[in-house]
Amino acid sequence: METNYQEALEKGWAAPVAKDTFTFGEDGKPHFVASKCTHCGTAVFPAVLRCPNCFKADMTHTPLATGGELKSFTVVRQGSPDWKGDVPYIIAQVTTDDGVKILTQLLGCAPEQAEIGMRVETDVRPLFNDAEDRQVLGPVFIPA
Numbered sequence: 001m002e003t004n005y006q007e008a009l010e011k012g013w014a015a016p017v018a019k020d021t022f023t024f025g026e027d028g029k030p031h032f033v034a035s036k037c038t039h040c041g042t043a044v045f046p047a048v049l050r051c052p053n054c055f056k057a058d059m060t061h062t063p064l065a066t067g068g069e070l071k072s073f074t075v076v077r078q079g080s081p082d083w084k085g086d087v088p089y090i091i092a093q094v095t096t097d098d099g100v101k102i103l104t105q106l107l108g109c110a111p112e113q114a115e116i117g118m119r120v121e122t123d124v125r126p127l128f129n130d131a132e133d134r135q136v137l138g139p140v141f142i143p144a
Contacts, residue, residue, distance in 0.1 A: 005030075005124050005137055015130055017138035020047055020061060022124055030124045031063035032139050034100055043100045065097035066122045067144060075111040084128065090114055094141050108142035119144035 006024045008014035016022065022030045036043045037051035038058040045064065050057050073092040079085065092106040092114070106114060107125060121144045126135040 008135070009137065012134070014126070014135040014137050017127055017136050018046065022122070022137075022139050023063060025063065025066075029066050030122050030139070031066060032096075032102070032122055033061050034064050035059040036062040043098065045096075045100050045102050064100055064122075068094040068096040068102075068120050068122075068141065070106065070114065070116060070118045070120055070141075071095050071101070072116065073106060073114050075114075092120075092141060094120055102139075102141075105140045106142070107140050113143075 005014060009016065020033050022032050025031045032045055033047060034043045034045040035047040036059065037054060037056060038060055039056040040051060040054040042051050042053040043062065044052060047061060049059060051059060071093045073090050075088050075090055077088045079087050088111050090106040090111055092104055094102050094104060096102065106120065120141040123140050123142045124137045125140050127138040128136050130136050
C-alpha cells in the first residue's frame, strides 16, 4: 500500500522538514518550492531570503518542475555514528527541468543503477521521526 504523504501532512500525522520546502500539485505530485528573484530571475532551492546572484531581497516562492536530470552523484557506504538510515545511499546533484540545481538524496535505485544523465522526478519521503513521533518528510528524487 502506497503512503499518502499529502493526507498525512494535512492530518498532522507527518511534518515537513522545513516550512515551504514542497507543496502538492493538482496532479498529486510533490513540487519543490524555490525562491525566485523578481529582480534578476535566479531561482534557488531551498528557499532563501536574499538572491545569491544579485543580492537583492526581492524573492517570491515558485513551485519547480517535477522532473530533472541526474548530473552527478556519490555513493555513501558508511554512515556517521548517529546515522539511522540505510547504507549505502546516494547523494545526488540534480538539475530540474527549469534549470535549478539541487543537492539531494536519490532513492529507489541501487548505486550501480544510478547513471549520469538519467531522468529523475521529485518525491517526498520520511527522513526521521520528530519528538512527537511524527514522520518528518523531506524532498528527494527517484528514477523517472
